Amino acid sequence: MDDRRHHDLCIVLTYYSPYVSGLTNVARDLAEGFAARGKRVCVVASKHDPDLPTYETVNGVQVVRAPVLAKVGKGTIGLNLTRLALREMARSTVVNLHLPLVEGGLLARLSPAPVVSTYHCDVSLPTGDGPLALRLVNAAQHRAIDFSSRVALRRSAAAVVSSEDYARHSRMWPSIRGGMVAIPPPCPPRGAGRPTYRRTDGLHVGFLGRIVEEKGVEHLVDAFLALDDPDARLLIGGDYVDVAGGSVVQRVRRHIGDDPRVEMLGFIPEDDLDDFYASLDVFALPSVNAFEAFGIVQVVAMMAGVPALVSDLPGVRTVVENTGFGAVVTPRDVPGLTAALARLRDEPEDPAAGAAAASSLYSVDAVLDAYDAVFTKATGR
Structure with a gap:
C-alpha cells in the first residue's frame, strides 16, 4: 500500500465484498463505478473473513480491511476499523459512511473531511425470545447503533436515503430530514441468461x-404450497451458512x-445469476419488517423482464409503484401472496415494458451522477 496516496472518495462500512448483502452491493457498485470513472477510491471495512487480505486492490478500488476481535449479532467488534478509517479519511476529499455502522457517529465527529452518510435501513435485532443474555446483548447493540446513526446523520453534509x-417511516427520520437526499441504489442490469x-x-x-428472519421466506413457502398447481416450482436461492445475525433455514x-x-x-454464484433470473416467471420479496428498505434484487429481476411480488413496506413498495411491474401484498399475508401469485400466473405482464421502466429509473x-452531485456540494466545489 502507498501511504502517500490521496483518495477522491473514502467509503466506510462494516461488511464489504466478497460478503453479499444489499448494503454491501450498493457500496461495491458505488466504489467500482466511481473508480471506473477515474476517481481514486478507498474502501475501509472489517475483515469479516480472517483469510481475506488486509490490503488489496479490487477492480480499481483500494480495499483496507480491519481485523475483527469478535462478531456480535450483525456487527463486529474491533478498534482497528476506527483507526484505519480515520487514517484513510484524512487522505480523502470526501467520505461516504454507510449506515448502520456502530463506529459511524465517532467517525463523523472526528472526520477531517466532509462526510456524506448513506442510511440504508433501521437495525432489526431479535429481542423478544431466545436466551436472556442474547436478548440483552441485542438490545444494547440496537441502542448503540441507533445512537451512532443519529450522531453521524446530524454531523453529515447530506443524508442519502433510497427513498423518501x-x-x-424510519426511526432516524428526525435526524435524516434536515439533509435528506433521495437516491435509489445502483442496480446493474444482468446479461442474457439461459x-x-x-x-x-x-x-x-x-x-x-x-x-434470515426479516426476509419472510416461510410465508412465501406457505403461499406457494397453497397453489393448486403440480407443475409450479419455487426456487429459493441465497446464503444460509455465513450470515450475519443468524439464518432461519431450518424454519424454512x-x-x-x-x-x-x-x-x-x-x-x-455470480456467474449463474443470469440463468437464475432467466428461469423465473415471478420474483418474490416477501419481507416482513422495515429492515428491508428497498430490495435491489427486485429491480434486477425487473430489468431481466421478471415482475416482482413484494411486501407493502416503506421503500420496498415504491419500485412496483413506480414501474407498475408486479404486485404489492401486505407482509405475512399468506392468502394475499397466493392470490397475487395466481394472478401473475394467469395474467402475465409485459416483460419488455417492465424491463424498460425499471432500467430507465434505476x-x-x-445513480452515480446523483451521488457525484452530492459529493461535489459537500466539498464546497
Missing part, C-alpha cells in the same frame, strides 16, 4: 437473498416439508 417513503433452473413448463417463482425447511415443488438452491449511471 422509507426515510419518513433458463437452466427451470424444471417444468409451469409457473416458476424465485427468491434470492439471505435466508419445516414449512417446505417434503413438497418436491420447492427447491433450496443455497448460495448462487440505472447505475444515473
Whole structure:
C-alpha cells in the first residue's frame, strides 16, 4: 500500500465484498463505478473473513480491511476499523459512511473531511425470545447503533436515503430530514441468461437473498404450497451458512416439508445469476419488517423482464409503484401472496415494458451522477 496516496472518495462500512448483502452491493457498485470513472477510491471495512487480505486492490478500488476481535449479532467488534478509517479519511476529499455502522457517529465527529452518510435501513435485532443474555446483548447493540446513526446523520453534509417513503417511516427520520437526499441504489442490469433452473413448463417463482428472519421466506413457502398447481416450482436461492445475525433455514425447511415443488438452491454464484433470473416467471420479496428498505434484487429481476411480488413496506413498495411491474401484498399475508401469485400466473405482464421502466429509473449511471452531485456540494466545489 502507498501511504502517500490521496483518495477522491473514502467509503466506510462494516461488511464489504466478497460478503453479499444489499448494503454491501450498493457500496461495491458505488466504489467500482466511481473508480471506473477515474476517481481514486478507498474502501475501509472489517475483515469479516480472517483469510481475506488486509490490503488489496479490487477492480480499481483500494480495499483496507480491519481485523475483527469478535462478531456480535450483525456487527463486529474491533478498534482497528476506527483507526484505519480515520487514517484513510484524512487522505480523502470526501467520505461516504454507510449506515448502520456502530463506529459511524465517532467517525463523523472526528472526520477531517466532509462526510456524506448513506442510511440504508433501521437495525432489526431479535429481542423478544431466545436466551436472556442474547436478548440483552441485542438490545444494547440496537441502542448503540441507533445512537451512532443519529450522531453521524446530524454531523453529515447530506443524508442519502433510497427513498423518501422509507426515510419518513424510519426511526432516524428526525435526524435524516434536515439533509435528506433521495437516491435509489445502483442496480446493474444482468446479461442474457439461459433458463437452466427451470424444471417444468409451469409457473416458476424465485427468491434470492439471505435466508434470515426479516426476509419472510416461510410465508412465501406457505403461499406457494397453497397453489393448486403440480407443475409450479419455487426456487429459493441465497446464503444460509455465513450470515450475519443468524439464518432461519431450518424454519424454512419445516414449512417446505417434503413438497418436491420447492427447491433450496443455497448460495448462487455470480456467474449463474443470469440463468437464475432467466428461469423465473415471478420474483418474490416477501419481507416482513422495515429492515428491508428497498430490495435491489427486485429491480434486477425487473430489468431481466421478471415482475416482482413484494411486501407493502416503506421503500420496498415504491419500485412496483413506480414501474407498475408486479404486485404489492401486505407482509405475512399468506392468502394475499397466493392470490397475487395466481394472478401473475394467469395474467402475465409485459416483460419488455417492465424491463424498460425499471432500467430507465434505476440505472447505475444515473445513480452515480446523483451521488457525484452530492459529493461535489459537500466539498464546497
